[in-house]
Amino acid sequence: MSQLFTERIWEKVEPIWKSYLEHPFVKGIGEGTLDQEKFKHYMKQDYIYLIEYSRIFAIGSAKANDLQTMQTFANLLHGTLHYEMDLHREYAAKFHITPEELEKTEASATMTAYTSYMLNVSQLGGVENAIASVLACAWSYNYIGKELATWPGALDHEFYGNWVKMYSSDEFTSLANECKNLINQVAKDKPEHEKKRLEDIVVKTSRFEYMFWDMAENVSMWPTDTIERV
Numbered sequence: 001m002s003q004l005f006t007e008r009i010w011e012k013v014e015p016i017w018k019s020y021l022e023h024p025f026v027k028g029i030g031e032g033t034l035d036q037e038k039f040k041h042y043m044k045q046d047y048i049y050l051i052e053y054s055r056i057f058a059i060g061s062a063k064a065n066d067l068q069t070m071q072t073f074a075n076l077l078h079g080t081l082h083y084e085m086d087l088h089r090e091y092a093a094k095f096h097i098t099p100e101e102l103e104k105t106e107a108s109a110t111m112t113a114y115t116s117y118m119l120n121v122s123q124l125g126g127v128e129n130a131i132a133s134v135l136a137c138a139w140s141y142n143y144i145g146k147e148l149a150t151w152p153g154a155l156d157h158e159f160y161g162n163w164v165k166m167y168s169s170d171e172f173t174s175l176a177n178e179c180k181n182l183i184n185q186v187a188k189d190k191p192e193h194e195k196k197r198l199e200d201i202v203v204k205t206s207r208f209e210y211m212f213w214d215m216a217e218n219v220s221m222w223p224t225d226t227i228e229r230v
């Protein structure tokens, strides 16, 4: 039996994704020791990230070549807007931030670069570009969630437990699996140079994921902030 495209991808991304589990921000969630101000910054940036990420599912739906794929993208869009983003709205309420205020969050450099890349890739080419650009997002969060769920006390932590529950949940796992199934389907009959191009998109977005954790840990916005504030 020939290798699934996701198996090939896994060989490339595994070292990058394993490094997420060593990242101080992710470790802080898993160990329950993360500074809540850092989490607040992350959660606000992630909310506006998810708005742009949702647009990619809409693009994928519009570019789909069959009704089944169109429905899958629509389901992923719905799941992000109404399930995943509820988590952010719940955390925001704990910080006394309304959904309207959340939506008006000013975008950081990393959030801007990452979503601009994903949107650019998705608008070019066919439906395969859209699915390749979101694959690392859905799958790596599910990977992190499931790993952290095995850490002592992570699922029951009074503040970060809900984050770990979300990304390790059956519902989120099924959204991640829908993305994996889609890429396997679209990559199946593609020539090697196309497969390599899709693989590069997943690797690049995996690097952006690392940068996002760094942005959260350092509570960073733009490198020129200190200059502009003088």
Ligand SMILES: Cc1ncc(CN)c(N)n1
Residues within 6 Å of the ligand: 046, 049, 050, 084, 136, 137, 138, 141, 209, 212
């Ligand atoms: C940056 C980022 N990447 C991925 C996910 C999971 N949808 C997320 N919430 N945020």
